Amino acid sequence: MIHSIDPGILFLQEEDVIKAGALDMKMTIETVEKTYALLGQGQVINPPKTHIGMPIGSGADWNSFFNSMPCYIGGDVNIGGTKWAAESKKNSAIPGIPYGIDITILSDPETVLPFCILDGTLITAMRTSAVAGVFAKHTAPADTKAVTLVGAGVIGRTMIMAVCESLPQVETIYLSDLDLSKAEGLAAEYKDVYPAEIVPTADAKTAALASQIIITETTARKPFLDQSWVKPGVTVINMGSMEAELDVVTASDVIAVDYWDQIITYETKAAAQLYKAGKLTKDTVVELSDMVLGKWGGRTDPAQVINCSSLGLGALDIMIGYQLFLNAQKMGIGTPLKLWDKPLWE
Ligand SMILES: NC(=O)c1ccc[n+]([C@@H]2O[C@H](COP(=O)([O-])OP(=O)(O)OC[C@H]3O[C@@H](n4cnc5c(N)ncnc54)[C@H](O)[C@@H]3O)[C@@H](O)[C@H]2O)c1
Numbered sequence: 001m002i003h004s005i006d007p008g009i010l011f012l013q014e015e016d017v018i019k020a021g022a023l024d025m026k027m028t029i030e031t032v033e034k035t036y037a038l039l040g041q042g043q044v045i046n047p048p049k050t051h052i053g054m055p056i057g058s059g060a061d062w063n064s065f066f067n068s069m070p071c072y073i074g075g076d077v078n079i080g081g082t083k084w085a086a087e088s089k090k091n092s093a094i095p096g097i098p099y100g101i102d103i104t105i106l107s108d109p110e111t112v113l114p115f116c117i118l119d120g121t122l123i124t125a126m127r128t129s130a131v132a133g134v135f136a137k138h139t140a141p142a143d144t145k146a147v148t149l150v151g152a153g154v155i156g157r158t159m160i161m162a163v164c165e166s167l168p169q170v171e172t173i174y175l176s177d178l179d180l181s182k183a184e185g186l187a188a189e190y191k192d193v194y195p196a197e198i199v200p201t202a203d204a205k206t207a208a209l210a211s212q213i214i215i216t217e218t219t220a221r222k223p224f225l226d227q228s229w230v231k232p233g234v235t236v237i238n239m240g241s242m243e244a245e246l247d248v249v250t251a252s253d254v255i256a257v258d259y260w261d262q263i264i265t266y267e268t269k270a271a272a273q274l275y276k277a278g279k280l281t282k283d284t285v286v287e288l289s290d291m292v293l294g295k296w297g298g299r300t301d302p303a304q305v306i307n308c309s310s311l312g313l314g315a316l317d318i319m320i321g322y323q324l325f326l327n328a329q330k331m332g333i334g335t336p337l338k339l340w341d342k343p344l345w346e
Helices: 014-019 025-040 089-093 121-139 154-166 180-189 204-209 246-250 270-276 288-292 314-331
Strands: 008-012 050-054 064-073 079-088 100-107 114-119 146-150 172-176 197-201 213-216 235-238 254-257 285-287 306-309 335-338
Touching (some): 014 114, 025 121, 025 288, 025 314, 079 089, 079 314, 100 121, 100 314, 114 121, 114 314, 121 154, 121 213, 121 254, 121 288, 121 306, 121 314, 154 180, 154 213, 172 180, 172 204, 180 197, 197 204, 246 270, 246 306, 254 288, 285 288
Parallel strands (some): 008 114, 172 197, 213 235, 254 306
Antiparallel strands (some): 008 335, 050 064, 064 079, 100 114
16 A cells, blocks of 8 residues: 555546456455455454435335445555445336445545545445355355356346356356346356356246255345255355345354354344344354354264355455556556645645
8 A cells, every 4th residue: 555645546437447357256256255364363344334224214125225334454455445335126127227336435544545436336246246155165065066046136147157266066057036037148148158057947946956055146025045945965145135034044053144243233134133033143153254264164064054144344345446446557547536636724
């Protein structure tokens, strides 16, 4: 980090972010792993995200929301920043606009000057699935050959990338969605991109029962994955909020979360509901940092069912955003902006 009083800000729109490497899943997974390692080593300040659901009074039944996700990363990174994240249910039905839209700001921790503002939408899509990929890598049953993905939206797309990158042994990815044409579209688009065959299906439960890993990334507003989907020895990974019945989570032998301190603050997450009901405590879950730092030894019995869930960490967006900023600087891309020519008051 260069500590300068230059008020210059590099703005990276989505096209720049792509040129800087945002679609590189290998880099994204490596950065996710590094971030969770730093988190587990106490090198990250990442308070729970602040959530604003709209309209007023809608509670968990929001139509749209804004999340503020500030963080500081220490260690050899030494950078601050925040993601301003948003999702809108209406966007799912409007062509030309994503369901989730995010922007990321990177700041120098010494001068506290912002030095980069970048589109965070693609970073979110990539890092969200990369988190599932890291969960999958650490929890995959030994005989993993098939994975079922439920949800063929933006995160469904990057989930294909994350699964293929994390689990090269996978031969079949079943892809399901309420709107089967979306699954068919992604299957056609990713045909021959990876060695795994992508099979669209309207019958997610049958696919799940033929798979060793089930990953959900839907906008479902009520749970659809019940105990009848879960056979002994599988890993279930829930990236949305209301996908698995609470019973599925409580019946799991191992419950893993991305970051306990944050996930328990988010009322729609199963872990938060179970914690509030006194049915789940921090010492009974495995956190992703534990996996990445090798503090968790894996399944102790091949029949164990593992449930993983994530809420998403602002530190991931900042770490990946910083890497893309460095790449963009080297490549000379982006639009230079500045906060002031000379600050009026100092
Ligand atoms: N954990 C995280 O870090 C994180 C980060 C970003 C997004 N997410 C979550 O990921 C989910 C997907 O986001 P997205 O941007 O891909 O949305 P999207 O609108 O692009 O896609 C969602 C897909 O889910 C499908 N769907 C909805 N209900 C379903 C059901 N019951 N069964 C099968 N398919 C169903 C929809 O048809 C749609 O294709 C959202 O819940 C979002 O909040 C999680």
